[in-house]
Amino acid sequence: MPAASFDACVDAALEQLGTPDGALLPLLHAIQAAYGHVPADTVPLIADRLNLSRAEVHGVLSYYHHFRKSPAGKVVVQLCRAEACQSVGADALAEHAKARLGCDFHETTADGSVTLEPVYCLGQCACGPSMMVGERVHALVTPEKFDALLARARSDA
Numbered sequence: 001m002p003a004a005s006f007d008a009c010v011d012a013a014l015e016q017l018g019t020p021d022g023a024l025l026p027l028l029h030a031i032q033a034a035y036g037h038v039p040a041d042t043v044p045l046i047a048d049r050l051n052l053s054r055a056e057v058h059g060v061l062s063y064y065h066h067f068r069k070s071p072a073g074k075v076v077v078q079l080c081r082a083e084a085c086q087s088v089g090a091d092a093l094a095e096h097a098k099a100r101l102g103c104d105f106h107e108t109t110a111d112g113s114v115t116l117e118p119v120y121c122l123g124q125c126a127c128g129p130s131m132m133v134g135e136r137v138h139a140l141v142t143p144e145k146f147d148a149l150l151a152r153a154r155s156d157a
Contacts, residue, residue, distance in 0.1 A: 006042045009034050010049055024050055024060055028067055037068035065106065065118070073108045074157040077101075077150065078119040078132040085128035089142075093129045094118075096143040100150065113154060
């Protein structure tokens, strides 16, 4: 992607935010919304516009798991990792998901179709383990239900 495009995106987001004070997180969200991830080429631009070091911007990017450094797959699967879900089988579900997809958390399948992410509560504590596929939350997820939901999501994508 051309640097001029990144410049325009960063400048447009900053213009909308109105002030650079405290703008780093909203700016990162705006860039991820525009590109599906925060491209490495935007880090120096962000640092320059906000008068921060590249290390400061990179530190925020690496601290918050929400921000992606590369594009996500066509389907994003989030598995709840909170204690309530763990107590009813989320660890086994996570291992099943990793094996089925052939990737770990914060990774995308080799074919680029699915990104697996941890999430630390989907608000379904009474009926875990839970997961989100795209924007839809699913409860009482078993390995078999995971496989069915994944197959449906892949066919819809």
